[in-house]
Amino acid sequence: xxxxxxxxxxxxxxxxxxxxxxxxxxxxxxxxxxxxxxxxxxxxxxxxxxxxxxxxxxxxxxxxxxxxxxxxxxxxxxxxxxxxxxxxxxxxxxxxxxxxxxxxxxxxxxxxxxxxxxxxxxxxxxxxxxxxxxxxxxxxxxxxxxxxxxxxxxxxxxxx
Numbered sequence: 671x672x673x674x675x676x677x678x679x680x681x682x683x684x685x686x687x688x689x690x691x692x693x694x695x696x697x698x699x700x701x702x703x704x705x706x707x708x709x710x711x712x713x714x715x716x717x718x719x720x721x722x723x724x725x726x727x728x729x730x731x732x733x734x735x736x737x738x739x740x741x742x743x744x745x746x747x748x749x750x751x752x753x754x755x756x757x758x759x760x761x762x763x764x765x766x767x768x769x770x771x772x773x774x775x776x777x778x779x780x781x782x783x784x785x786x787x788x789x790x791x792x793x794x795x796x797x798x799x800x801x802x803x804x805x806x807x808x809x810x811x812x813x814x815x816x817x818x819x820x821x822x823x824x825x826x827x828x829x830x
Contacts, residue, residue, distance in 0.1 A: 747774030
């Protein structure tokens with residue numbers, strides 16, 4: 671028995687012309703390992719965000735919508751959390767002006783400032799700090815918002 675798996679031995683004695691034989695074996699070849707199909711198209715510039723580049727002037731790109739909230743959020747700490755997650759600084763300003771507490775904490779002890787720091791939302795961090803959010807509050811793991819922030823945001827928060 672041959673060691674090569676490219677051609678299987680034939681049991682019949684009839685002769686097949688070499689061209690026909692090559693065609694039949696190449697047609698019956700199957701790849702045992704299916705090809706992986708990428709879920710993300712290769713032509714995307716970045717997989718980190720679907721938002722436009724910060725190099726452009728956002729005022730021209732969104733026709734002045736930067737001052738308006740993207741969605742209508744509930745006027746509560748949970749609504750403010752959703753606005754932070756969606757990077758909606760206009761909604762954060764609006765909700766704080768409506769009286770939502772900037773020091774709100776969820777059940778895990780994460781304050782709004784913790785959340786903004788974890789998501790690296792620099793503008794929102796500054797809005798919360800200006801609204802009186804505490805830099806000293808600790809979450810369930812004993813971390814302050816500064817502990818949760820990336821290094822560059824930590825630097826900006828300390829400077830402010």
